[in-house]
Structures are given as structure tokens and as C-alpha cells.
Amino acid sequence: xxxxxxxxxxxxxxxxxxxxxxxxxxDNIILEQRSAEYVxxxxxxxxxxxxxVRMLEEAGVGARMHALGHEHGGFDLLFxxxxxxxxxxxxxxxxxxxxxxxxxxxDLMDARAATGGVTVYEAEDVSIHDFDGTAPKVRYRKDxxxxxxxxxxxxxxxxFHGVCRKSVPEKSIKNFERVYPFGWLGVLxxxxxxxxxxxxxxxxxxxxxxxxxxxxxxxxxxxxxLSEKVEDWSDERFYDELRSRLDPEAAANLKTGPxxxxxxxxxxxxxxxxxxxxxxxxxxxxxxxxxxxxxKGLNLAASDVHYLSTGLIEHYRKGDSRELxxxxxxxxxxxxxxxxxxxxxxxxxxxFPDAGxxxxxxxxxxxxxxxxxxxxxxxxxxxxxxxxx
Ligand code: APR
Ligand code: PHB
Numbered sequence: 001x002x003x004x005x006x007x008x009x010x011x012x013x014x015x016x017x018x019x020x021x022x023x024x025x026x027d028n029i030i031l032e033q034r035s036a037e038y039v040x041x042x043x044x045x046x047x048x049x050x051x052x053v054r055m056l057e058e059a060g061v062g063a064r065m066h067a068l069g070h071e072h073g074g075f076d077l078l079f080x081x082x083x084x085x086x087x088x089x090x091x092x093x094x095x096x097x098x099x100x101x102x103x104x105x106x107d108l109m110d111a112r113a114a115t116g117g118v119t120v121y122e123a124e125d126v127s128i129h130d131f132d133g134t135a136p137k138v139r140y141r142k143d144x145x146x147x148x149x150x151x152x153x154x155x156x157x158x159x160f161h162g163v164c165r166k167s168v169p170e171k172s173i174k175n176f177e178r179v180y181p182f183g184w185l186g187v188l189x190x191x192x193x194x195x196x197x198x199x200x201x202x203x204x205x206x207x208x209x210x211x212x213x214x215x216x217x218x219x220x221x222x223x224x225x226l227s228e229k230v231e232d233w234s235d236e237r238f239y240d241e242l243r244s245r246l247d248p249e250a251a252a253n254l255k256t257g258p259x260x261x262x263x264x265x266x267x268x269x270x271x272x273x274x275x276x277x278x279x280x281x282x283x284x285x286x287x288x289x290x291x292x293x294x295x296k297g298l299n300l301a302a303s304d305v306h307y308l309s310t311g312l313i314e315h316y317r318k319g320d321s322r323e324l325x326x327x328x329x330x331x332x333x334x335x336x337x338x339x340x341x342x343x344x345x346x347x348x349x350x351x352f353p354d355a356g357x358x359x360x361x362x363x364x365x366x367x368x369x370x371x372x373x374x375x376x377x378x379x380x381x382x383x384x385x386x387x388x389x
Contacts, residue, residue, distance in 0.1 A: 001147065003029045003118075005312060006138040007155045008126055008164055010039055010119055012101060013284025013301040014157035015108035019059040020309040022117050026316050029149060031123040031140055033158075036109060039121075043188055043261050046100040046213055047072075047198075047295035049386025052302035053097050061107040068214065069099030075384075077349075077371065078201035080364075081247055084371040085197075091374075091381040098198075100213045101298050128154050128167050131280035152279065153312065157301075159285040160270070168277050180267035180291060180346065181353055182206070184221040185228065187238050187262050191255040193218045194246075200293075200349055202367065203245035207293075207350045210242075210250065218255075221292075223350055228264060235259050267291035269343050271335060275304075275328040283308050288335050290342035293349060294384060300338050303389045307331045334389055341383040 005021060007014045010032035021028050032039065048056075048069070056062055073089030089095050112119060123140040130136050131154055138149045156164025165173070184207075193212035201208040206223035213219055222241050235258060243251040270289040275282045284301035308331070311324030348366045352359060370376045 001029075002150045003027050004151060004316065005153045005155055006031065006128075006136075006149050006151045007157055008128070008138070009156070009158035009162055009284075009286065010034075010036075010109075010121070011157060011159055011284060011301070012104055012108065012298050013286075013305055014155070015105065015112060016055060016059055016302060017155055017157060017283065017305045017309055018117055018119075019061070019108055019111055019115070020055075020305065021312060022112070022115050023058075023060065024309075024313040024317070026312060028117070029151075030112075030117070030119040031126050031138065032119060032121050033123055033126060035121050036119075040102060040105055040109070042102070043186070043219075043263070044101040045292055045295040045297060046098055046211065046219065047299075048097040048099055048104075049299045049302075050094055050096070051306070051386050051389055052299045055302045055306055056104065056107070059108065059111065061104075061111045064103065064107050065097065065099050068103065069097045070212075070214075071095040072098050072197050075198040075200060076195065077367070078199055078203075078247055078250070079367050083199065083247055083250075086377055086381055086384070088381045088385055091378045092385050094385045096385055098212060104298070126158075126163055128156075128164060128280065131167075132278040134279075136279045154280045155308065156280060156282040156286045157284050160289050162286050164280060165272055165282055165286050168280070172277055174273050176269075176271045176273070178269040178343070180269075180350070181226065182223050182350060183226050183228070183264045183266045184209075184292060185224045185230065185233060185238065185262070185264050186219065186221045187235070188213070188260045189218050189220070189257045190216060190260060191218055191257045192216055194250055194253040194255065199246070199250060200345075201245050202349045202351075202363070204351065205241070205245050208242055208245035209293075210246070224264060225353075226266060230262055230264050233262065235262075238262070265292065267293075267346065269339055271332070271339060273328075273332060275331055281308055281327060283331070287331075288339065290339060291346045292342075293346040294342050296338045296342050299386055300335060303334050304331045306389055334387060337383075337387055345380075
């Protein structure tokens with residue numbers, strides 16, 4: 001078998017890259033270790049920057065997003081019992097789109113099926129070879145048989161635990177990492193959101209977030225120590241904890257119901273450098289992780305795919321490799337800014353076990369400055385809506 005680009009991983013990064021390449025006439029095969037149902041069952045964040053919206057439109061999957069997604073012109077920050085609205089639209093002229101990642105993945109899968117793109121689900125033991133030479137190969141097993149694909153390039157879109165980054169010799173890659181001493185306990189529920197926009201709360205009991213997927217489906221989170229076990233959290237205990245971290249009006253508006261999903265996610269910042277190793281390119285969570293505060297994960301995958309797809313398409317269309325050569329540098333410059341923003345938003349909104357009194361006062365000062373300075377709010381807003389690309 002032969003194709004131009006083998007894409008490992010059918011998450012949003014792999015599917016979006018595959019779709020943009022197909023549209024430009026660059027053939028590709030996606031190899032995914034899980035089933036399509038499994039991929040669609042993963043619950044992740046749901047806030048899209050305008051850049052990601054534009055990329056999805058370019059990939060031809062904008063229609064359902066525009067019909068079902070909701071534009072949000074702002075969000076609330078809650079601390080010391082007071083809510084402060086961050087007027088994203090007023091400060092930057094731009095809003096964000098609230099549309100779940102599950103839906104994005106669904107739309108991309110449908111589009112790929114409609115364009116006849118090949119995706120091999122349940123591809124086992126994917127391994128990548130010879131990417132430091134001119135003729136890379138990718139092997140996998142499916143239904144007991146081993147297959148080999150010859151290609152020009154490999155795109156490692158296989159997430160943080162994938163095989164691509166791990167196949168790079170240790171001496172060629174540098175990893176940067178910060179692990180946070182807490183996680184997010186999240187609940188998905190079929191009830192209307194308690195507020196029409198998102199609320200991010202810093203409370204003495206810990207961070208809380210009131211998010212949403214639609215007018216009838218809500219997503220809530222509370223910060224918990226990493227030692228917590230999800231089995232110890234009944235729905236009732238979760239809602240009581242959430243209410244205790246909100247202002248009376250928000251708490252009174254919380255509509256509860258049986259959780260559709262409940263899980264604890266650890267928080268991590270991670271970047272691998274560089275993003276290119278010969279004919280292997282890393283993109284999305286395979287290359288970097290952000291803590292979920294600010295919802296940059298999917299948005300960063302989209303900007304990586306913008307730079308990478310541009311590079312690959314120019315290589316095939318014009319025989320011009322300058323954009324491809326610039327991929328790692330250009331993508332990393334934006335990645336680090338989103339890493340900084342996610343780290344900062346995490347640090348002002350969470351309770352850190354080792355912050356001490358000094359750390360706590362600094363955090364308070366950061367929040368008070370933020371909501372009293374138009375310059376500070378504009379900086380928050382322009383990062384939240386997404387830096388340009
Ligand atoms: N072989 C094949 N596929 C693999 C392998 C492997 N060895 N390892 C992982 N995968 C698949 C995973 O099953 C997953 O479907 O790669 C895919 C990676 O998808 P994501 O983890 O969603 O990563 P990405 O596409 O970069 O998405 C970035 O979306 O999922 C969120 O938190 C993520 O918000 C971030 C954004
Ligand atoms: C979510 O809806 O899951 C979500 C929204 C905003 C965030 C993080 C997660 O900052």
C-alpha cells in the first residue's frame with residue numbers, strides 16, 4: 001500500500017488534517033487504534049476560537065457547528081463572592097463558539113466518510129519506520145494481519161500517549177513539563193446551564209467551572225485533590241460541592257439530574273520540541289498538553305494543523321517546502337503563548353496546596369487587578385478568544 005501522508009490518530013487533529021489534505025488533493029490514510037464509537041465517546045472541552053471555527057469551515061464542516069453551536073461574547077469570573085463579566089466581544093470585537101469537541105469529531109468523521117477518505121479504525125500495534133530517510137513506512141495489524149504503508153510523510157496526531165513522539169530517539173527531542181497537584185472532577189448532565197455564559201470561579205474550597213454543551217446540556221467541574229476517587233462522588237455530593245463554590249444566584253439556578261458522565265482529569269502542561277524529525281511531524285496532543293483552564297487543547301490542535309496542512313499542500317502543489325520547513329518553529333511560537341495563558345489562568349483560579357499566605361495574597365491581587373484594569377482584561381480576552389494565525 002502507498003499514500004502520500006499517513007496520519008496516526010483520528011482525534012480532532014488527525015481528522016482535520018486529513019480533511020484539509022483531501023480537499024487539496026493530497027491523498028492520506030488515517031490509522032486509529034480505537035473504534036470510531038470509542039473516539040466519539042470521549043468527553044472533552046467545548047469552546048472554539050474563531051481560528052478553529054475558520055479551520056472547520058475550510059474543512060467543509062461548518063454547517064452543523066453554525067446551526068447548533070452558540071456564540072458567547074463573554075464569561076464571568078467569580079471570586080470573593082462577586083461575579084465580574086469579561087466582555088470578550090466588547091474588548092476584542094470577537095466572540096468564541098461553544099460547540100462540543102464530540103460534535104466536532106462527529107462532523108469531521110462524517111465529512112471524511114462522504115469524501116471517501118480511508119480511516120482504518122482498530123489498527124493495532126501501529127509502528128513508524130525510516131522517517132529519518134526519504135522513504136518512511138508505517139506498519140499496523142488489523143484482524144490478525146500485518147499491513148505496511150509506504151508514504152512521503154507521517155503526521156503524528158496520536159495524542160499524548162501515542163506511539164509517534166515515543167519513536168523519536170531521546171537525544172533528538174526535549175520535553176518540557178509541569179504537573180499540577182490537583183485534578184478536575186467533571187459532570188455532564190442533561191439540564192439547562194445555570195447561566196447563559198460560562199462561569200469560572202476561584203473559591204476557598206477550590207476552583208469551579210460552569211460550562212455547557214447546548215441549551216439543554218451542561219458541563220460542570222470542581223477542583224479536587226489527585227487522591228480523590230470518582231466512585232466516592234455521588235451526583236448529590238458533586239452538586240453540593242459545586243453549589244458551595246458559587247454565588248447564591250448561580251447556586252440557586254443550578255438544575256441537577258443524573259450525570260451522563262463523571263470523571264477526574266489530571267492537569268498537566270507539556271511541550272515537546274521540535275515538532276519535526278525528518279519526515280515525521282507531531283501535531284496536537286502528541287506534541288503538547290495544556291491544563292483545561294481556558295480550553296486551549298482543541299484550539300491548539302487546529303492551529304498546528306493550519307501550519308502543517310499549509311506546508312504539506314504547498315509542498316505537493318508547488319514543490320515549495322519553505323512552509324513545511326517553518327512548521328515546527330511557527331507552531332511552537334503559538335503553542336508556547338497558549339501554554340503561558342493556560343498556565344496563568346490555572347494559577348489565578350485554583351487553590352494550590354503549597355501557595356501559603358503570600359501566594360494567596362498575590363493571587364487575590366492578580367484577580368483584583370485583572371477586573372479593575374481594561375488593559376489587563378483586554379490581555380485576558382485576546383488570549384481567550386485566541387491569538388492570530
Ligand atoms: N496508534 C493509532 N492511534 C493512536 C495511537 C496509536 N499507537 N495512540 C493514540 N492513538 C489515537 C487515540 O486513540 C486518539 O483517538 O490518537 C488519537 C489522538 O486524539 P486526541 O487525544 O483527541 O488528540 P488530538 O487529536 O491531538 O486532539 C487535541 O482534542 O482530544 C482533545 O485533549 C485533546 O483538546 C485536545 C485536542
Ligand atoms: C468545557 O466545556 O468542558 C470547558 C469549557 C471551558 C474550559 C474548559 C472546559 O476552560
